Amino acid sequence: MNDIDKLIQIMGRLPGLGPRSARRAVLHLLKKREALLHPLIEALGDVAAHVKSCSQCGNLDATDPCTVCRDPGRDASQICVVADVGDLWALERVATFKGRYHVLGGVLSALDGIGPEQLSIAPLLRRLEGGEVKEVILALGATVDGQTTGHYLSDRLQPPSGGQGGVTISRLAHGVPVGGELDYLDDGTLIQAMKARQKI
Numbered sequence: 347m348n349d350i351d352k353l354i355q356i357m358g359r360l361p362g363l364g365p366r367s368a369r370r371a372v373l374h375l376l377k378k379r380e381a382l383l384h385p386l387i388e389a390l391g392d393v394a395a396h397v398k399s400c401s402q403c404g405n406l407d408a409t410d411p412c413t414v415c416r417d418p419g420r421d422a423s424q425i426c427v428v429a430d431v432g433d434l435w436a437l438e439r440v441a442t443f444k445g446r447y448h449v450l451g452g453v454l455s456a457l458d459g460i461g462p463e464q465l466s467i468a469p470l471l472r473r474l475e476g477g478e479v480k481e482v483i484l485a486l487g488a489t490v491d492g493q494t495t496g497h498y499l500s501d502r503l504q505p506p507s508g509g510q511g512g513v514t515i516s517r518l519a520h521g522v523p524v525g526g527e528l529d530y531l532d533d534g535t536l537i538q539a540m541k542a543r544q545k546i
Contacts (some may be wrong), residue, residue: 349374374537402473404449404466406431414438421445423480425473426541427499429453429487432529437485440533442480442540445483448473453486462498471502474513483543484517487527516543 347355348373375383399405400412407413414434415421424445427432434447450465473479482503486492496517503515519542528536531543 349377371399403434404431404451405434405447419444422478424483425470425479425481426483426485426486427470428528429492429495430529433485433487433527436529436531436536437540440536440540442537443483445481450495453489453491454498455491465495467481467502468498470499474503479513481514481516483540485528485540486517488493488523489525489527496546515546517546 354365354368354372357371361369361456361540363371363513377385391411397406397410398408400407400410400415402411402415405412405414415528421444424443425448426434426437426443426445427448427450427489429450431449434449436478438446448466448470450467450470452460452465454462454465474482475502482499484496484499486496500515504512518539523531531539
């Protein structure tokens with residue numbers, strides 16, 4: 347396998363790119379070496395060297411804690427729980443939520459062997475211990491696994507039986523279509539879903 351074929355094969359593994367699209371992308375990069383290929387190589391090197399997961403929320407950033415966690419203007423009493431960083435970025439894109447985030451790193455899935463231990467649930471529970479957080483918003487996709495994860499978290503976040511207090515648990519409104527993933531939704535749908543969230 348020559349270098350070009352290797353690059354095409356790697357590019358073809360990216361979401362939304364099949365073998366044909368990868369071939370076209372690689373050809374375009376090679377034709378525009380100075381304008382595209384060399385800056386892309388430099389940017390990939392920078393990202394590989396500097397970007398890491400935020401130790402507080404799980405976001406990807408060049409700083410730890412990340413830009414969102416360090417922002418003093420964010421409302422620390424609200425935590426929006428998302429499955430993946432792409433969902434966090436989607437919500438930030440529409441700029442309607444001004445609290446903090448927590449990235450689970452996926453959703454519960456019996457078929458894929460993903461249980462609570464594989465997700466960032468224990469760190470979420472630790473973040474709630476100080477009493478500063480008043481609301482947890484479950485911004486999970488409307489898939490079966492997303493809904494299962496939401497129910498599981500709702501149960502875990504409730505105060506012990508007979509206990510008082512705890513946090514308000516809400517979820518995105520049903521404007522998020524069943525079977526939908528947050529990262530693929532348009533801005534208007536995300537804004538309405540966040541505004542019309544409901545208590546669980």
